[in-house]
Amino acid sequence: MSEGDITILGGGLAGGLIAFALSQRRPEVRVTLVERGAALGGNHIWSFFDSDIADADRWIVEPFVSHRWDGYEVRFPGHRRVLSSGYNSIDSDRFDRVLRERLPAVRLNEEGEPDGAAIDARGAGDLGTLDLGWQKFVGRVLRVEGGHGLTRPVVMDATVDQVDGYRFVYLLPFDRECVFVEDTYYSDTPGLDVAAIGARIEAYAAAQGWRVAAREREETGVLPVVIGGDFDAYWRSTGKAIAKAGMRAGLFHPTTGYSLPDAVRLASAIAAAPDLSAEALARLTREHAERAWQARGFYRLLDTMLFRAAEPAQRYHVLERFYRLPEPLIGRFYAGQTTLADKVRILAGKPPVPVGRALAAVLKR
CATH class of the missing domain: 3.50.50.60 (FAD/NAD(P)-binding domain)
Known part of the structure; x- marks a missing residue:
């Protein structure tokens, strides 16, 4: 060279x-x-x-x-919201x-x-040098006969049954009939049962009343969520x-x-x-x-509470509460640029996990 x-x-x-x-x-x-x-x-x-x-x-x-879309939405059992961020x-x-x-x-x-x-x-x-939880997923691009009816992405649809930790469905409408459907889990283990998750995607599509004409693409992933290390x-x-x-x-x-x-x-x-x-x-x-x-120690602290203090089937409460916060704060969180004021706001008020379990989890870090 x-x-x-x-x-x-x-x-x-x-x-x-x-x-x-x-x-x-x-x-x-x-x-x-x-x-x-x-x-x-x-x-x-x-x-x-x-x-x-x-x-x-x-x-x-x-x-x-x-x-590109001009906004997105989230869906939880007790809260739905449309956000304006591109x-x-x-x-x-x-x-x-x-x-x-x-x-x-x-x-x-x-x-x-x-x-x-x-x-x-x-x-x-x-x-192995890190203490981890996992975000894992299977995603499929579906062609829906007659159209899927979505006009914007759904970044989290957590109205689904909670399985293997915090589960949500992620939706990207590429055109009138083409939609990317990803079934995602915040799980304690990295194992990915593609066949079982694929069946849940098909069940989700059926529950929306979609007539799936073709499956055009599939991808899988297992991403680390860092608790410490x-x-x-x-x-x-x-x-x-x-x-x-x-x-x-x-x-x-x-x-x-x-x-x-x-x-x-x-x-x-x-x-x-x-x-x-x-x-x-x-x-x-x-x-x-x-x-x-x-x-980014603050994010690892939150991950500790999510994975060590919240019961797997109840983890969605943490995200449901988070999505009630001001939109600029949410944007800074995803960008990894949370301010001190943001941190105080995120932790303030009634916690979405049991206080005793949260303190015990933090003390064990």
Whole structure:
């Protein structure tokens, strides 16, 4: 490799956005994106709120957005609400297509190894170094004969039976007849019974009165929800002296498991960095990830109460109460930018979990 070359290992969300940002803002740098799969981005649909992304960084995601809506809704047994924040989705097919069009050097079906200035974005490190709950899901794109009747996303429909922890259905209406239906669980275990969850999706569709004409796509996922752990041990588990991104760097929201806002922020920071040497990139990404970990202790505290204090079938009360709070606070929470005043507001009032269990869970951390 020559000076000024950067290899990015892993063509998922984090690696792809860094490669794109560098290609747009640092044309003097030759970036090679290496992906062990046959396509960039795998088989995923990523979504984000407008408030997740700083205006100055919107250029990093805008070319990849497949669908956009002007609001979304949530549904709980005792509370329904429509929120006005813009909501966006990126599908991996578009992600793959745009990156191949914009990047001069993409290598597929290769594992790749660090060589010179490299950024490792090849998925999670040793999750055994962390104390975790899990957000897991099965999602299907359904074609509904005659239309599904939805006009906006439903980020949480928790009016469904509570199974395997906090369960909700997530809905994205792509067009009049096409809808993405994801059955999601905040669970104590990472096991995913795809057949059983698929049957629940079909039952949910039937309960809506939908006549499903076709199933066009399926994806599955198991995301970590961080209760605690050793960040330094997690970082060391995949090497100490190499730059990292995405799940490899521990850059994901501790409560939601989602990594898109962090992926955008890191891509922006790398594209603006004056020094892109191997040593500087390793230092930049380590410091960036460690700052994020240290700043997010509040979310891990909430996760402790959710997973250690709330009975699994009653966890929905925590989210139902959360969605009664002011909309700007909700936006800052998902963006990972909760203020001190927000924290006080979230914890104030009658807790949605038993006080004794909550205190016991916190003291055991």
